[in-house]
Amino acid sequence: MHMADALLSPAVGATLWAGTAAVGGYASKRLKERIDDRLIPLMGVLGAFIFAAQMINFTIPGTGSSGHLGGGMILAVILGPHAAFLVMASVLTVQALFFADGGLLALGCNIWNLGIYPCYLVYPLIYKPLLGKSQKQSRIIIASVTSAVVALQLGSFSVVLETLLSGKSELPFGAFVLLMQPIHLAIGLVEGFVTAGVISYVHGARPDVIESVSSSRPLGDRVSLKKIVITFAVLAVITGGVLSWFASTNPDGLEWAVEKAYGRSELPEKGQGIAPVLKAIQEKTAFLPDYNFKPTGSASEKEEADPGWPGIDAGTSAAGLVGAAIVLGMIVFVGMGIRAFRRRDT
Amino acid sequence: MTFDERYFDIGRLDRLSYKDTCVHRLDPRAKVIATVMFLFTVISFPKYEVVALAPFFLFPVLLMTVGEIPILFIVKKMIIVSPFAIFIGIFNPFLDTRTAVVIAGIPVSAGWLSFLSILLKFALTISAALLLIATTSFPAVCHALRRLGFPALFVSQLLFLYRYLFVLMEEAMRIIRAREMRSFGRRSTGMKVFARLIGTLFLRTVDRADRIYYAMLSRGFQGDVPTLKRSRIAAADLAFMAATVAFLAVFRSFRVTEEIGRIAQELFL
Amino acid sequence: MSHHIVEFKDVFFRYPDGTEALREIHFRIVHGESVGVVGANGAGKSTLLQHMNGYLMPTSGTVTIGDVVLTKKTRREIRKKVGVVFQNPDDQLFMPTVFDDVAFGPLNLGLDEASVRERVHQALSVVRSLDLRDKPPHHLSAGQKSAVAIASVMAMEPDILAMDEPAANLDPRSRRSLITLLKTFKHSKIIASHDLDLILDVCGRCIVMRDGRVVADGPSAEILSDRSLLEENDLELPLSLQRQVMA
Incomplete structure (x- = not known):
């Protein structure tokens, strides 16, 4: 469930990157305040561990399909929220680079969805209270499963929101939610059981390890509920504010900014309200500007909604196709030319 | 895959x-x-x-x-x-x-x-x-x-992650192979076995982190991971x-x- | 300056779980000496080495390096003098490239950029690995890794080299070139190993350990040819000597 660059609008991508960077900066600062030297290599090696562990598949009972380890929850339990968040961000960065999971712009979203929720929300608000002071296996299972399910539900719901806000997909909200949430409920349950299994195994085999590792974490238990709630409220307001500003200007906010910067987009004279502005920009930037989105049959509603589509021009569409073919042909030619040149060279 | x-x-x-x-x-x-x-x-x-x-x-x-x-x-x-x-x-x-x-x-x-x-x-x-x-x-x-401008701490541990990525993947591969050799053709790994396998890998990782920390101390580590700037625009x-x-x-x-x-x-x- | 460069005096060490790992360790190493430490698994060789630069502190007794007694305060000073080479180069080479790894020690010493580069160059050329400088450690062979691990320690210009199983995991040829390399070093050396032939070849003196105690200490040629002493301590004659005995 990695968000992908291709589904993102620049506004949504940039906003989530900004949010993620802010949290990352905060986490680094908090860790630096009272860091134990031991933590840097430990974080790095545990990141590599999560990465390697995620490459191992296991069979989900009764289905025959396979799942893998989530990671965020285990890290939070071992390292505390700040270090766990940074490690999770690193793991996702390496995955984005080496596996191209999602892409680099969507990385902000993915760190948000898979890092912030488990480390900063679910761990302190669900895992710790549910576990309490006991280390009984049943408690570990309940806490881990609940946490994993909630974290993944939040994560997948965010994917839905991020995609819809970006406006590249036609999926209606309800259908999208129905598509994402149940699948992730199942994945969450499995992940939760595996997390519980790993934690109890380590607890049973070497109880000293979890203690010694946790003792080297700087401020494991000092994350207060109040702070989290306030931080999230502030982040939500900022994010909401920025996004709605973009949205009110244009569904593709940055595109509008780019247009402005390039000076191609003039506002219409009768610029009352947002709708005409939107329309004007849409006309300037839509695929082959002179197209008409002709209603097909029953979709007459849409015609009323989009009364301003200009008439169709078969000439332009042909020009686009011919142009694309020529451009791609030239690129292939350039590529092959360089390759041939290189080969002769060596 | x-x-x-x-x-x-x-x-x-x-x-x-x-x-x-x-x-x-x-x-x-x-x-x-x-x-x-x-x-x-x-x-x-x-x-x-x-x-x-x-x-x-x-x-x-x-x-x-x-x-x-x-x-x-x-x-x-x-x-x-x-x-x-x-x-x-x-x-x-x-x-x-x-x-x-x-x-x-x-x-x-x-x-x-x-x-x-x-x-x-x-x-x-x-x-x-x-x-x-x-x-x-x-x-x-x-x-x-x-x-x-990314935080030094983040970058340092990201470099450690990269350094030990291949080491740990090899270690994971050894654990998987050892398991497969004893599973007599039952290809899939169930959840319980998986948890134990990951747990083993985790314990080894923590031990390794200790040894690395010792190696760092032995070479004068004081909390910062120093590197020389190497490139110029x-x-x-x-x-x-x-x-x-x-x-x-x-x-x-x-x-x-x-x-x-x-x-x-x-x-x- | 004392010519005793390493001195262990009545050193005891107990792990937090109660295991007595070192008991009454007493020995001195003088300048330029090469000492092998042998013994079965669990005899206390690695624990001994970990006292050399203060990773572990004696429960009682004193460790003196040069003129400095090992304490929590002097630990940093002592780490500059004693270079420790680990058994597993993957633990020793923790930086993402060979250059960064060899530069790690000198940078921590606070040297300026030019001196750091000079030291890295020097150390890598000693182990004939200059061409590896920009590679990441996971692209190196086991032999290359162990050479670079030694370089990373040599770059700190220590007085003493302490090595834990330097030849483990090496193929015969890499092992041979390691031995040749070790022989060229003028440093005082203390090498813990199961590879008795390597000890015989490189170290003039040999210490045998058992259950945390030193049970024998003397010239390698004598100790490592004493079949009954070795067998008592779960060791056996070096292969080179076995061959001589048979012939």
């Missing part, structure tokens, strides 16, 4: 990044910034844009050919991660059925256009990300991030950046593809 396939796949990409071509020699900061600008420009195109995206393929193709990166390898990696974007995008043709273009008498719906646009953007963004890491070693990317880097900016600006602002098409039509028809 099985564990082994992923392991060799990542190893191959890693090895490519240590090649010595003029793309590899560019300053990593220049490549990181150029890639980010490229990505933003590509996804800034509106939903139904298709033909204007065509010229942007020049960027990955140049990096790939000059950087001597095998094209099939990159394409294969792209296909492996494509399902999510395709899965979400494929709904568009069914939900947005207004006719947008009529090509040779066949009406093409807006949904197909937006789906095609998603696919093109997917190919451009993913190939750009893969080519960044295929032409820049991971440590170099990290140093670039550090000098672009050179004329070639500036030229590369300038060319990228010019390329992106021109093809984002002017509808070059259609103009070429129109000229071609006038010439030949």
